[in-house]
Amino acid sequence: MDNFIFENPTKIIFGKGQIARISKEIPAGAKVLITYGGGSAKRTGVLDEVKAALEGYELTEFGGIEPNPSYETLMKAIELVHKNQIDFLLAVGGGSVIDGTKFIAAGAVYEGDPWEILLRRGRGINKALPLGVVLTLPAAGSESNPRAVISRKSMNAKLSFYSTAVFPRFAVLDPTKTYTLPKQQISNGVVDAFMHVFEQYLTVPMEARLQDRFAEGILHTLIELGPVALEDPENYDVRANLMLCATMALNGLIAAGVPQDWSTHMVGHELTALYGIEHAATLAALAPAMLTVLKDKKRAKLLQYGERIWGITEGSEEERIAQAIAKTKEFFEIMQMKTNLRDHGLTPDNIPEILDSLRAHDMVRLGEHQDVTPEVVRQALELCF
Numbered sequence: 594m595d596n597f598i599f600e601n602p603t604k605i606i607f608g609k610g611q612i613a614r615i616s617k618e619i620p621a622g623a624k625v626l627i628t629y630g631g632g633s634a635k636r637t638g639v640l641d642e643v644k645a646a647l648e649g650y651e652l653t654e655f656g657g658i659e660p661n662p663s664y665e666t667l668m669k670a671i672e673l674v675h676k677n678q679i680d681f682l683l684a685v686g687g688g689s690v691i692d693g694t695k696f697i698a699a700g701a702v703y704e705g706d707p708w709e710i711l712l713r714r715g716r717g718i719n720k721a722l723p724l725g726v727v728l729t730l731p732a733a734g735s736e737s738n739p740r741a742v743i744s745r746k747s748m749n750a751k752l753s754f755y756s757t758a759v760f761p762r763f764a765v766l767d768p769t770k771t772y773t774l775p776k777q778q779i780s781n782g783v784v785d786a787f788m789h790v791f792e793q794y795l796t797v798p799m800e801a802r803l804q805d806r807f808a809e810g811i812l813h814t815l816i817e818l819g820p821v822a823l824e825d826p827e828n829y830d831v832r833a834n835l836m837l838c839a840t841m842a843l844n845g846l847i848a849a850g851v852p853q854d855w856s857t858h859m860v861g862h863e864l865t866a867l868y869g870i871e872h873a874a875t876l877a878a879l880a881p882a883m884l885t886v887l888k889d890k891k892r893a894k895l896l897q898y899g900e901r902i903w904g905i906t907e908g909s910e911e912e913r914i915a916q917a918i919a920k921t922k923e924f925f926e927i928m929q930m931k932t933n934l935r936d937h938g939l940t941p942d943n944i945p946e947i948l949d950s951l952r953a954h955d956m957v958r959l960g961e962h963q964d965v966t967p968e969v970v971r972q973a974l975e976l977c978f
């Protein structure tokens with residue numbers, strides 16, 4: 594296990610009816626900007642519930658933050674922050690709204706063009722307005738981490754930044770607010786959380802026995818309850834467990850002291866930027882192929898994953914690894930996800946431009962060994978059709 598510092602300042606306020614207590618978390622007299630997406634927050638009544646809980650505060654609203662939040666939209670919010678002298682941000686939505694709000698928080702106090710925050714990947718960004726979250730879609734884990742992924746349509750770019758300045762002060766996780774999610778978003782959330790665990794767990798043995806078991810606990814719970822949520826979406830205990838899984842999958846805990854991969858995510862971001870494929874859908878389509886191409890480097894952890902998660906103990910190592918990858922693909926399909934790129938309308942003719950896009954964003958030495966090159970990615974992409 595490597596040395597590490599684990600610090601996560603986000604206060605998690607979990608459970609039914611907890612939106613009512615957000616005024617305890619926001620300084621009295623604050624000028625609050627409530628941010629939300631395309632309309633679900635309004636339609637589901639969450640926005641009204643938030644505004645009722647903030648009775649007496651000076652409130653400004655900014656809606657329209659799109660899935661895969663764009664610089665172009667968010668710059669309008671930054672203007673509003675300056676105009677109304679906003680000093681607290683409250684994101685009401687899923688990963689896109691939260692990420693967009695993190696960008697607004699840092700961009701509003703950044704000297705220069707806020708797009709530089711992305712180009713610097715957040716390096717040197719240590720100031721941001723305070724922000725809180727009311728989570729309505731458990732998936733990205735953005736509600737309790739220091740990252741955000743921002744697109745710039747004019748450049749066909751989707752890049753991430755990391756800065757502890759954008760850790761949410763608090764996050765309300767009320768499972769009942771996820772009941773209105775379309776099934777596809779329930780599936781997206783389960784698969785995104787599953788792949789977050791993979792990116793931090795399926796690397797190399799590190800004698801990180803507790804982190805491994807935390808990670809395996811999240812995987813077991815997602816496998817056990819993901820399909821149930823599709824059948825019984827208003828089962829509170831199921832939705833509560835899945836909501837907590839998504840948060841714990843990317844709050845830094847299972848990453849402590851171990852190397853991280855993220856190559857599947859980085860390729861996935863290019864697919865979203867180029868073709869508009871939803872984030873989790875890119876991961877489900879790519880993962881089986883990426884695991885196949887990288888199986889020798891991930892041999893020990895793939896065998897451990899296969900045994901501890903799927904009970905695979907028979908056969909040669911090759912057979913067990915192939916079975917573990919097949920079970921993963923099967924689980925994604927049970928979650929109604931497409932597990933190849935052909936079903937997203939792509940063909941092998943798209944491979945060159947995907948690799949060019951990776952090179953354009955300097956994504957050329959990915960993975961826990963920084964050895965996932967565009968050539969390695971090409972081999973994986975060829976298996977996705």
Ligand code: NZQ
Nearest residue numbers: 630631632633660661687688689729732733735740773774
């Ligand atoms: O836009 P609205 O109207 O709100 O509708 C949204 C959106 O259309 C809808 N929705 C959200 N909550 C709902 C709801 N519909 C009904 N009922 C509710 N309770 O769901 C749609 C998708 O929302 P979105 O926020 O885009 O989904 P998700 O939470 O999966 O976030 C995806 C974004 O997270 C980023 C991805 O790149 C992508 O941009 N990620 C952020 C990470 C991070 N900050 O750590 C890591 C992740 O790997 C990921 O990259």
Ligand code: ZN
Nearest residue numbers: 733785789858
């Ligand atoms: Zn993700």
